[in-house]
Amino acid sequence: MRSIRKxxxxxxxxxxxFLRYHSDxxxxxxxxxxxxxxxxxxxxxxxxKPPKNVRIVxxxxxxxxxxxxxxxxxxxxxxxxxxHGGGYTIGSPVAHRPMTIAIAKAANTRVFSLDYRxxxxxxxxxxxxxxxxxxxxxxxxxxxxxxxxxxxxxxxGGLALALTLKLKAINEALPTAMILISPWTDLTLSSDSVExxxxxxxxxxxxxxxxxxxxxxxxxxxxxxxVSPLYGDLSGLPPLLMYVSSTESxxxxxxxLTEKAKSSGVDVTLHLWPRQPHAWPIFYRFMPESKQCVxxxxxxxxxxxxxxxxxx
Numbered sequence: 085m086r087s088i089r090k091x092x093x094x095x096x097x098x099x100x101x102f103l104r105y106h107s108d109x110x111x112x113x114x115x116x117x118x119x120x121x122x123x124x125x126x127x128x129x130x131x132x133k134p135p136k137n138v139r140i141v142x143x144x145x146x147x148x149x150x151x152x153x154x155x156x157x158x159x160x161x162x163x164x165x166x167x168h169g170g171g172y173t174i175g176s177p178v179a180h181r182p183m184t185i186a187i188a189k190a191a192n193t194r195v196f197s198l199d200y201r202x203x204x205x206x207x208x209x210x211x212x213x214x215x216x217x218x219x220x221x222x223x224x225x226x227x228x229x230x231x232x233x234x235x236x237x238x239x240x241g242g243l244a245l246a247l248t249l250k251l252k253a254i255n256e257a258l259p260t261a262m263i264l265i266s267p268w269t270d271l272t273l274s275s276d277s278v279e280x281x282x283x284x285x286x287x288x289x290x291x292x293x294x295x296x297x298x299x300x301x302x303x304x305x306x307x308x309x310x311v312s313p314l315y316g317d318l319s320g321l322p323p324l325l326m327y328v329s330s331t332e333s334x335x336x337x338x339x340x341l342t343e344k345a346k347s348s349g350v351d352v353t354l355h356l357w358p359r360q361p362h363a364w365p366i367f368y369r370f371m372p373e374s375k376q377c378v379x380x381x382x383x384x385x386x387x388x389x390x391x392x393x394x395x396x
Contacts, residue, residue, distance in 0.1 A: 100286035169238025171296030190382030241267025275336035286361035
């Protein structure tokens with residue numbers, strides 16, 4: 085584990101205060117409904133225009149929904165398979181474009197960002213089924229598992245890990261490496277940091293976590309490894325790069341995962357940052373800390389997809 089000792093930037097502190105204010109409102113009678121939260125997020129993301137040298141290709145094919153984000157001159161045989169966060173109830177590939185496109189450009193590879201079904205309209209296992217279908221679709225397009233990096237943030241990070249456990253369980257080829265940003269790996273909410281950082285975390289609190297857990301699972305089967313991958317058999321997983329902040333409610337989901345994965349022989353690198361917002365790399369347009377993380381993630385991607393064997 086690598087602990088980053090930098091103090092949060094002024095922009096980071098401002099964004100943390102802004103996010104904390106709005107997440108605290110969710111505890112009150114002024115809380116937004118889920119459709120209102122989704123519409124608010126959609127409005128916030130409409131202002132971002134992809135760079136002219138990045139092509140966006142919408143995919144609606146054989147039950148797979150998502151989009152390609154393809155920087156100019158990227159090789160056709162490599163990709164990042166990205167699963168967005170949002171507590172399994174909100175979020176989209178569009179909302180994550182600033183960060184995923186930045187990683188794609190820095191890593192010189194294309195991104196396929198999956199638009200999986202959301203709860204409560206589509207509870208577990210809909211998201212996992214969609215993630216598996218999307219991965220198989222990539223293989224059908226000719227991508228080799230050794231040249232796919234699987235990535236995700238928050239619930240998407242947990243979903244990415246659950247997908248890898250599912251692939252292992254059904255004896256299908258695993259991706260060459262994984263990137264998890266503030267992954268939500270334990271929906272039992274039993275990590276000590278859930279209570280410890282309840283008032284510190286920018287973006288998440290116990291109310292929100294409990295609400296999302298109920299929407300996704302109806303509070304059933306919370307220790308199922310495909311719901312809470314922290315409880316799965318982690319042996320044989322590909323190299324793993326993770327990011328988490330010291331003040332996140334789900335900080336210990338990453339710390340516990342790192343300890344368990346290492347004891348299972350997995351190559352794990354965890355970057356623990358001080359006092360950053362939950363899943364802060366997604367705020368790529370606004371925070372210098374996000375830009376540094378994107379550079380590191382891009383280097384990790386290039387190391388694994390361009391030095392990996394070309395055949396399985």
